[in-house]
Amino acid sequence: MASDWMQEGKCKDLPPALFFPSDGVGVDVARKICAECPVKLECLEYALYHRIDHGVWGGASERERRRILRRRRIAAESSLLD
Numbered sequence: 001m002a003s004d005w006m007q008e009g010k011c012k013d014l015p016p017a018l019f020f021p022s023d024g025v026g027v028d029v030a031r032k033i034c035a036e037c038p039v040k041l042e043c044l045e046y047a048l049y050h051r052i053d054h055g056v057w058g059g060a061s062e063r064e065r066r067r068i069l070r071r072r073r074i075a076a077e078s079s080l081l082d
């Protein structure tokens with residue numbers, strides 16, 4: 001299945017609420033767990049692809065994911081102009 005990687009995630013046996021923090025301290029806690037996760041890239045790409053708005057995925061906060069998507073959109077648009 002496309003999301004088999006989830007079984008490998010470091011968060012697998014942790015409370016999901018840890019990854020849906022309400023403040024910056026909580027984001028840092030989640031990020032530290034993600035930093036050691038073997039499927040960090042798969043997780044981040046999954047959240048980006050599915051436009052998941054909430055939570056920390058692949059070590060990236062909501063704001064960071066919006067920034068990544070914006071950068072990719074700009075890069076794609078500028079490559080169309082080349």
Ligand code: SF4
Nearest residue numbers: 009011034037043058
């Ligand atoms: S990167 Fe973080 S949220 Fe994603 S699977 Fe790993 S521990 Fe879970």
